[in-house]
Amino acid sequence: MTANRRPVTVGVDGSPASFGAVRWAVDEAVRHGQPLRVTHAIAVAGALERAADEHEVALHAAVEARTWHPGLHVTTSTWRGSPARVLLDQSQSASLLVVGSRGMGGFGSLRIGSVGLQVAAHAHCPVLVVHHAERWAGPDVPLPQHQPIVVGADSSAHAEFAVELAFAEAMSRGVPLVAVRAWQEPAHHWGRATDLTQCAAGAYDMLAAGLEPWRAKYPTVPVDLRTVRGAPAPVLLAEGRDALMIVLGPRGTGGFDDLSMGSVTQQVLDHASAPVLVARH
Structure with a gap:
């Protein structure tokens, strides 16, 4: 994601979904040369003995991460507090925050519409929400490798960052990028017909112009404009x-003019089957 050593941070709770999220986080950390931080939250205060037991959740995930990639630098942390608040605090020093879309235990409320949505809406770094992460809980199940990355592109600053992240992901993975811009028929004016061909051509020209500097920066990434x-x-x-992944900004204008948390982004987070990367600064 960046050239510094801010860790990729992943939230765990001991569930299969959280182990699947750890596998994605490990892959991202190794791919971008970052350390990994495994974080667990204890939502209800308890005895010190319980806190020690709960920290085993993070330690076990870290052991698995080191087994998958022995050279990876991994740290762990366990905190008392609500899962959303813990993850948001951790995001201040992270390069990327990875969560499963659902979990149990310390992250029992982690589902889109609660913790996952709060993190995607307010984190201080990009957030990767791994839907149905339990699919990749076992190390014998390969992570997706060859599918394209899809990015929602418009003329907004948020979409610009999403496009940058999408190009970086596509280059690191050696996969093509599909840049998508939605357009809708403008409101009808009495006595004036709408030229849909012209509308489509205008949307394509805007998409192509917005992508031009990134295609120049990442010339080896195949790009399909749609x-x-x-x-x-x-x-x-x-x-x-x-x-392989859907990348989008937290809000936007132009072709995605209603892109904001609670509208388009929330709908994609709610219904996507692929992991979703929300490009938060």
């Missing part, structure tokens, strides 16, 4: 159905 008529969330979900 402008699709329709509402932003359904378009992104359809285009990302078979994607």
Whole structure:
């Protein structure tokens, strides 16, 4: 993600889903040359003995991470507090925050609409939400390797950062990038017909112009530009159905003019089957 050594941070609770999230976090840390920080939250204060037992959750995940990649630098932390608050605090010093979309135990409320949504909406770094992360809980199950990365692109500053992250991910993985811009028919004016061909061409020209500097910076990344008529969330979900990852900003303008937490981003987080990377600064 960046050239510094801010850790990739992953939230764990001992569930299969959290172990799947750890595998994605390990892969991201190794791919981008970052250390890994495994974090567990104890939502209810208890005896010191319980705190020691609870820290075993993070320690066990760290042992597994080191087994998968022996050279990876891994640290652990266990905190008392609500899972969302713990993760948001940890995000201040992280390069990337990784969570499963659901869990149990210390992150029992981790589902889109609660902790996952709070983290995606307020974190101080990019957030990778791994849907159905239990699919990758076992080390014998390969992580996705060859599918394209889909990014929602418009002219907003948030989408600009999403495009940057998407290009970096695609380059590190050696996979193509699919840049998507949704467009909708403008409001009808009495006596004036809408030229849908012109609308589509205008959307494509804007998409191409916005991507030009990033294509120059990442010339080895194959890029497919797609402008699709329709509402932003359904378009992104359809285009990302078979994607390795969907990347989008927390809000936007232009082709994704209603992209904000609680609208398009929330819909994608709620319904996507692929992991979703929310490009928060």
